[in-house]
Amino acid sequence: MGSAYKEEVNDSRIDKIYQKIEDYCEQQEGIDEIPVVFMWAHDEENLPLPDYGPQIFNEVKNESGFITTRGTMPVITDANKKVEWEETAGNCIHSFRDELDHYMPENGGPVVGYGYDYRGYIFVEFDKKSPENINESIIDEIYQIIDNNCKQEGVSEVPVIFEWGEVPTLDEELLPAEEIPYVNESDGVNFSSNEKKIAGNKTTGNKTTNQMPGFTSMMAVLGLLSLLVFKRSYK
Template sequence: MIIKVLILTTAVLIFVTPMTYADAKNLDFENKTTIEILIEDMAVQNVSVSSNAVRSLVDIGEPAVEPLIQALENNNLDIRENSAITLGKIGDKRAVEPLLNLIDDECQEVRIAAEIALGDIGEEHIDLLVTHANNPDKSLSSRKIAIIVLGEYGEKAVPHLIELLSENDDYFTLSGEVRYSLAKIGEPAVDPLIKLLESDDPDVKSSAIKALGDIGDECAIEPLSKALNDESELVRNLAKSNIERIENHNAHFSYVSYGKVPTFYTEDERQEWFSNLEIIVGTSETEMDKYIRPEGSVYSYGCSYDGHISVGIVADSGVNESLMNEIYDIFDQHAQEIGIENVPVLFEYGDIEAGEAIDEEDIVDRNIAVINDDGNVIIYTEDEAYFDKEGNLVIIGNETTQEENGTNKQTPGFTSIMLIIGLLLSARSRK
């Protein structure tokens, strides 16, 4: 009798599953009931089911936009989170404002999904982001995210970011995000930033100098040299230090990328992938030892929430393509052991000063690395810093909180003031 019941249950499940979690090509795209079912399926605790629901809704496109916007207010956090991701992939401008409002959601996973979605929607809706960033009635956190997303849109965003840097009344609260976005855009922002050096406002000039130092374009050296005679001591000092950064080829924003990060349709997919990266990093530990400082030039490695393995290399340490290939082969071998081909690895260069950044002979596990405004990498142990429940970096013994959304739910490119780099979970660093 028990056997019969089990067989019957299995038969029912086999029949129901294709009807409920159908592939997009079998769906009635105009059927609201179908859309509602798929939205409910996004909360199912099965990665393939929730991912298929998102893919199907993306294929449905425009008819699904309004129901998905409404779903951003659903009590179920998985539905809010995956609705945001889906709206980002559909790319309809109607979703921009609701997604910006979602930045204030009580759930961190939902907030991050909103950030990712805004980055996915595309530069054709740049005007909406600019309007939001300039609106003092909007929450500060959502305005900061709007500015950071602008940095993803390249040259088209430069005039708007320059205006935010030089004319916005909330300069002091938004300048870090504006600088970060301009530095991310790079060369197209250099000439407009050089023009800001003529400003009468020393704070505006200071931010322009820092952004030029972040970009590292040598054509900024001559204009910065003129600032060495500025009446403001702060401006003079910043000009001097950032000229040195550029002349010394400070490369903390330089990187070399291997492999390819897969497309994630749900946060569960991303977490599943992240777990695989943890396995790869963990099984590579013994072979990586010889590359770690002081014997080698690697000061950190670990899993990045962006979906790649991050390897931090000391700038100007003589690391060449051959050595990077060696390191990549280590990770690639262990990736293939668990069925992953073309594992993504990002090599990032940073300046690290012995005796200043690391105080212990052997620092292992759960370290946090940040790049400060001077371009130096600082490594904190778990006894020196931690991330609070809101994802902010807290320096122990420091009353202020470094408000960086830099947890292991971090979205790359989505940091402010300091760049959190991949020392997540199983990262290692040695003096």
């Protein structure tokens, strides 16, 4: 877990995450009391953060899945200021999460993920399988919620990227081999295709391990739950 979010993690949230892991492992593999270690990422300070500024928006516009931007990227080059901005963005997300959760799939909404990107902006992902549900009106509506709450945290014209995403699946057969999560003492759970979403965390490249029968499913659910924590930002 990213240490920038320590205030958002407590025993209750850890218990809920563990319960989901245990329920899945028991139902799918017949394993109960699955051992799980919750820990803070150790290598956050080693991640080189890019300079923040308008150029970030220009770069993202060329990436697949991009829809549009709202707000203004802050110009920040000082390393300490970047960390402060990350913490401020985290507070912003905390302030609007309850309102934005009404737009999540479980509530019939089109938003499949949201959070903070290490390049300095907040992102919102829409279900790429339902593009007909997305238009300028819904984007403006969601941005207004985000912007209004961030203003209360002292941030005006908060930078937000809207992009296409998808709801993670627990079916391991749908995961490409290179995206099977790898776990070790120092890295925690990493998804190669989602490293950009994990603020303050970095991957060490694609890795594979020999796994005993039934273990792949457990690794998949651990990785997907980790992904949800970051993508849904304090859900």
